[in-house]
Amino acid sequence: MTTPHTTSHTTPHTGPAPTPAFTPTAIPAASHQAGRAPADPPTDLPSDTVLSVRGLRKGFTLHTIDGRTVDALHGVDLDVAPGEHVALAGTSGAGKSTLLRCVYRTYLSGGGSIWFRTAAGDLRDVAALPDAEVADLRGQEIGYVSQFLRPQPRRSVHEIVTSAGTARGMTRAAARTAAEAALHQVAIAEHLWDMHATVLSGGQKQRVNIAAGTIAPPRLLLLDEPVSALDPANRAAVLDLIARLKETGTAVLSVFHDLDAIERLATRVVVLGGGRVLAAGPPSDILRDSNLPLEVAR
Amino acid sequence: MSTAATAPPTTSAPPTWALRTEGLGRIYGDPGPASLVGTGPDFGTEISPATGAVVAAWDVGFEVAPGEALGIIGESGSGKSTVMRCIAGDEQATAGTIALRGVGDGTVNIRDLSPTARRKLRLQQISAVYQDPAAGLNLDVTAGGNIADPLTAIGWRNYGSIRQRAAELLQRVEVPVGRMDDAVRTFSGGMRQRVQIAKALANDPPVLLLDEPTTGLDASVAAGVLDLLRHLLEETGIAAVVVSHDFGVIDLLTRRVLVMQHGRVVESGLTDQLLEDPQHPYSQQLVAAARG
């Protein structure tokens, strides 16, 4: 095979120089980038802390509704260690889901830092990191299982779970095997595996989500009401699955709407109210404190 | 080859990105600084009040990594397609830098290359898929013949090998190989778009530009083409830029997105962040409209 015409495509133009154009100065480069200048990493963190949220603030400016502003978080501090399961509690609107989304960068933080320790041991401020680096972290180290069931359209159940594995660096073959194990574990019948996830019931979708989220356990897993749509038997199976994540060293930050799940899974509970941390401690203490605003089913 | 000779000596490793633009601009009319004044989102126009020039795009900068898809969203006239055409070389940018990792390890501003050199980049470095299949295909030529074009352009001279490669590519884009010898004119809109994609992938380019790739197709047909593109983007490790006015397309195909209005980038972010927590008033409007 000869390729006679491919040798000189990078030769620069040797004729007259192009019309000299001025350099753009009207807008500083990348002024539209969401990331803020990162703060210095905290020096007082235990060396194994996976996630350390410092002074996190979040507000929304609704330009389509008179520029109205809504404040959600007013300076939240929170640490999660490997193998630790921190459950967020509090009434509806306390900022639990907002906090999870800020950590995942689905929401842009308004202030403070979200320090994440990578597998390589570096601390990265997710609140200030460039988009592409956040995207890489999501692919490999930070997982998110949402209560919102929005599976990718026209994709089979098996494919969704398998691709979650390959995205975390598993080989295709290994991911397929792991996907099958995970689907068994969350009790998705085999005849559903090649169906599009969009046609499943809410509970089935939720279990597919959790199977995908845990197939190759990330260093940090964010769970936003992952069992809200499940019947008791399936709920128990999924809770088992989450409980076993401790063994893999995965740090979990979760929102559950029921006390049983928190009591069973959490190593620590952080109670949010009005966008602030109201209390934190072991579930046995926190959940029995009747003075705390907990909107959970007992 | 000539790349080494023209690139400044560098000791740094090749960049991690496959495509990078910085300060990219395209002005129709007087390209002087006076044309910029009074244009952009703050002024609600891309037309210079002083010179009448159209600032179709200005100060557009981004990087796309191999295996990553970046979206550019905005309404008609926002400059998103202009940016794509400037990168593809269909138009000459007025200002800025366009660099490809595959050209001098990213040290060459391909905007400075001659039109001839730019065209040659289209063979193996950058491919484009246009909204209108007629822009990327010769409709009177067979599907196989359209794919043979970029192959023969880089020196394929074996008929059997060309056909084998064309059949592989058609299989990849899910066009029945039995239709390989039919003129593309006899194909449906969705099939034409698949052939255009196959042609774009023929020489395994590291960068793929998609300009409204499913606009104009029936919804069900568009869905099929989108699924195909999603699979290809996931599997190939190609760096893609997806230009669309449709958040559904951007959501499905990309992980990062730029929002353009009146020729400027008003916001950039992770695609889900743009959809869930848009910052700029215009982005919020777009999302609100998309959400119904």
Added chain:
Amino acid sequence: MTTHLTTELAGPPPAPGIFDELSKREIRRAVLSGIAIPGYQVPFGSREMPVARGWGSGGLQVTLSLVSEKSRLKVIDQGEDAGVNAANLRRLVVNHVGCEEETDTREADIIQSRHRIPEQPLRDGQVLVLQVPGAEPLAGIVKEMDEQRRMHAEADYAKMWVRLYEDVVHNGLVTAAAGYPVLVEGRYIMTPSPIPRWDVPKLNGSQAITILSAGREKRIFAVPPHTHVVPLTFEDRPFEVEHTPGAACRLCGSADTYIVQEPARDGQFSTWACSDTDFCRRRRAGDAPATVPHVQPTALQAAQPSEPAPPALVQPAAQPARRDQEETA
């Protein structure tokens, strides 16, 4: 001094006749450019000739600009020295310049030809002038001349290859009969003028200079001696020349020359004869090489439907040039 130099440069004083010296010099400059850039089409200011454009006016201008009183000139039409058009052109030049008429290819200095290259291998010092009805090989592929020129300039010939690919898809082979596209010295794609495929290999590495001239399109291009001229084809689709199994010249019996069918009185085509009348005559006289070294005929079955035979194969040897052949060639 300046006057003297100008006179020197201008050459002999203008002679009454059909072509002035300055015009001849312009043609020679174009020819030199063409030789310097093999296969590249050089524009020239085609003059009015006493023959209509399309009847060899381009070839005539080149011949007139090269010929001298001492030259021996051969002119053929489809291989035939006695064709009406060939004879007229030859007489025109001879009467104008006073050079010698020649039919023996070996003895000729300049050979002007329409649609054939003689069977006798050309030698160093000879010039073959081919009349070209359509100079642009890309004409049927892209319409815009700017785009044709860009493609030549950038050697961007993918669309030509797509054309060949499509031809093989639809017909099983590259069907181009006359004027088969060739790549000259690895650079320019050129039409060799409407010579049969049989003659195309003769251009490769020829010892003679080949000059191709299109009077109507005002282009001159050339193949210098010892130049690679390769017919475009795919590696796995070898280039083939015309061949009819069992057919041989009725007169000299040769089966290794380009033969054409002759019309009988009843309108049928049943007999074959050499297209190159000079070579045929010498074969019969034992004055020609026993074998022709250029071509080893290979079967071209698919292009060879028995009835009717393709036009390139059935043109009667002595048929005078017709206007429509020129137009459509």
